[in-house]
Amino acid sequence: MLQAIGLTSAPRRDRPPAVDDLTFEAPPGAVTALVGPPGSGKTSALRLLLELDPGRGLAYFRGRPLRRIAQPAREVGVVLGEVPGHPSRTVRGQLRMLAAGAGVPVARADAVIGDVGLGGLEAARLGTLPRGADRRLALAAALLGAPHTLLLDEPGAGLSAAERLRLHELLRAHAEAGGTVLYATRDPKDAARNADRVVALDGGRLVAAQGADDxxxxxxxxxxxxxxxxAARLAAAVTQEARAARRPIEVATEGGTLLVYGGDCAQVGDTAFRHGVPVHRLAEETDEAAPGPVAPGAATPRPADIGPADTDTDTDPAGRAPADPGPAGPSARGGRASLREARRPVRSPLRPLRYELRRIAGVPSTGLVLAGALAVSAVLAALLGRGGGTPLPAVLAAWPDLLPLPPAALGAGLIGALSFGEEYRYPALAAGRGAVPRRLALLLAKLAVSAAVAVLLGALAAGADLAALRLLYGPDLIVVPDNWHSMAASWLGLSVGCAWAGVLGAGVFRAAAAGVAAVLFVPVAFVPLLQQVMSGPAVRSVAGLPGRLGEFVGPRWAPSLDRWLAGALEVVAQPSGVALALTLTVLLCAYVFTGLRRQARW
Structure with a gap:
């Protein structure tokens, strides 16, 4: 049971609200159509139900407000416009990524592909899908969590007649299985033909809420x-016979076509035959009446009659009883409860690590960045090794003086920046597609995956550079230094730090370009400034810190830890390491601060 009580959108400037005191219900086991001309407030009403837009009113899904539903994807399936997936992602990859976000098994993605008729298009890229297939993909994404309620905005737009028929068959099957279906359409004939109940809107206000037959x-x-x-002769003949038979009839002409209200094809055809009038076309049509007050016989729900759903529909698919739904209607809060106050923060994916792995592996940009960084790194290493005057660490890292960062670190930073940049460019985690959740679980997943990719890229880059040097110049050039531990730690730490700077920069400023700028800020601006600060004479030194720590800890201090601690201190003491650590700290604080201040939407 879906119930809307007193929904009113927040007016913009001096304009009236798009939805004004809208109250209706969509019962389970039935298809309900939200009908109205363009600009009547259909889409705004759906967004108010989902708490995507500010306004007043109450919305209950089986007796619970949306903010109290633990797993919204398993309660409400939403189709608002397109599925804004990455154009290079495949249909199967997109749905499997969304399945990880909804916390459902990956097999569910393959099941809904067959349900919506996308079989054979599993490997097709989203950017190449035709209009009809794109709408079916949106419906498949809504069905992933096997929700009880479906909310769809113009689901048949752009579909052929056969595709619309299949769509309404799916909606009908969902309703017959006990689910609730509410879809918005501008075609009243479509609503009368395919829905069980019709809620008519005009100017944001309720016109009628009644059965489809009524x-x-x-x-x-x-x-x-x-x-x-x-046409004139036939109109006169039809009117004359109707008056003789005392039948009410109305005849009009529109664009060269004669329109007869109050008759049927058989009566008009017989009249034309008797009077010898040739007929080129004869068909029955449906004409929409002009908007007006609620028609006689319309069942318009009153706010006082609507409260939380009955207890027999108050359990979720797992059989658990819902939380207390709160007040039963507007009598408890004046019918004007603020949706802005009720808005809850966005939930991160239920399986964030699996979601992030599928996201990063589902687009070709990740592989292209890895391959490009390895190729550029190997070429630069070969050029640096040819001169013989470059230190071995710089040769293996392929880091000439003219570059602010080595190719591997730049590649790691770009991959990190894309991890949040693509989320904001092609948002897939929000029903309204207007926000990306700022939750700790999703952030940790992105940091973990980007760090793993950065370590892999750093190791592969060092190996590729070493192989290029051995192939071109022989093994004599490569001499393993004694401090290779600290060198490896410094190299991997630089790669991981750049990746994290890209993640946090893109997350704070909501763009991949901002993440890349955060990566380049460290060597271009921060490191020179820090070098000037640290270039002065040192009054005190931390030399001997490992030994003093051993005296402090006592006999439990292992002598082998001295070498590792000394290497770690050597890495941290580098200006680039200090600058990177400070940058990451500032970005992390900014991410947390903006995440708490900005109210994300579901």
């Missing part, structure tokens, strides 16, 4: 369209 009888009129070269 809606067709009170809001639609049947007419016969006739195309004939003698």
């Amino acid at each position: 809606f067709a009888r009170t809001r639609l009129r049947q007419r016969v369209a006739v195309r004939t070269p003698h």
Whole structure:
């Protein structure tokens, strides 16, 4: 049971609200259509139900407000426009990534592909899908969590007649299985033909809420369209016979077509035959009545009659009883409860690590960045080794003086920046597709995956550079230094730090370019400044710190730890290490601060 009580959108400037005191219900086991002309407030009403737009009113899904539903994807499936996936991602990859976000098994993605008729397009890229397949993909994403309620905005837009028929068959099957379906459409004939109940809107206000049969009888009129070269003669004959039979009838002409209200094709055809009038076209049509007050017989729900759903529909798919739904209606809060106050923060994916792995592996940009960084690194290492005057660490890292960072570190930073940059460019975690959740679990998943990719890229780059040097110049150039531990730690730490700077920079400023700028800020601006600060004479030194720590800890201090601690101190003492650590700290604090201040939307 879906219940809306007093939904009112926040007006913009001096304009009236797009939705004004809207109250209706969509019962389970039935398809409900939200009908109205363009600009009548259908989409705004759906967004108010989902708490995506500020406003007032209450919305209950099986007796619970949306903010109290632990797993929204398993309660509400939403189709608001397109599925904004990455154009290079495949249909199967997109749905499997969304399945990880919804916390459902990956097999569910393959099941909904067959349910919506996308079989054979599993490997197709999203950017190459035709219009109809794109709409079916949106419906598949809504069905991933096997939700009880479906909310769809113009689901049949752009589909062929056969595709619309299949779509409404899916919606009908979902309703017959006990689910609730609410979809918005501008076509009243579509609503009368495919829905069980119709909620008509005009100017943001309720016009009628009634059964589809009552809606067709009170809001639609049947007419016969006739195309004939003698329209005037046939109109006179039809009118004359109707008056003789005392039947109410209305005849009009529109664009060369004769329109007869109050008759059927058989009556009009017989009249034309008797009077010898040739007929080129004869068909029955449905004409929408003009908007007006609630028609007689319309069942318009009153706010006082609507409260949380009955207890027999108050359990979720797992059989658990819901939380207390709060006040039963507007009598408890004046019918004007603020949706802005009720808005809850966005939930991160239920399986964030699996989601991030599928996200980063599902687009070709990751492989292209890795391959490009390895190729550039090997070429630069070969050029640096040819001169013989470059230190071995710089040769293996392929880090000439003219570059602010080595190619591997730049590649790691770019991959990190894309991890949040693509989320904001192609948001997949929010139903309204307007926000990306700022939750700790998702951040930790992105940091972990980007760090693993950075370590892998750093190791592969060093190996590729070493192989290029041995192939071109022989093994004599490579001499393993004694401090290789600290060198390896410094190299991997630089790669991971750049990746994290890209992640946090893109997360704070909501763009991949900002993440890349945060990576380049460290060597270009921060390190020179820090070198000037640290270039002065040192009054005190931390030399001998490992030995003093051993005296402090006592006999439990292992002598082998001296070498590792000395290497770690050597890495941390580098200006680039200090600058990178400070930058990461500032970005992390900014991410947390903006995440707490900005109210994300589901």
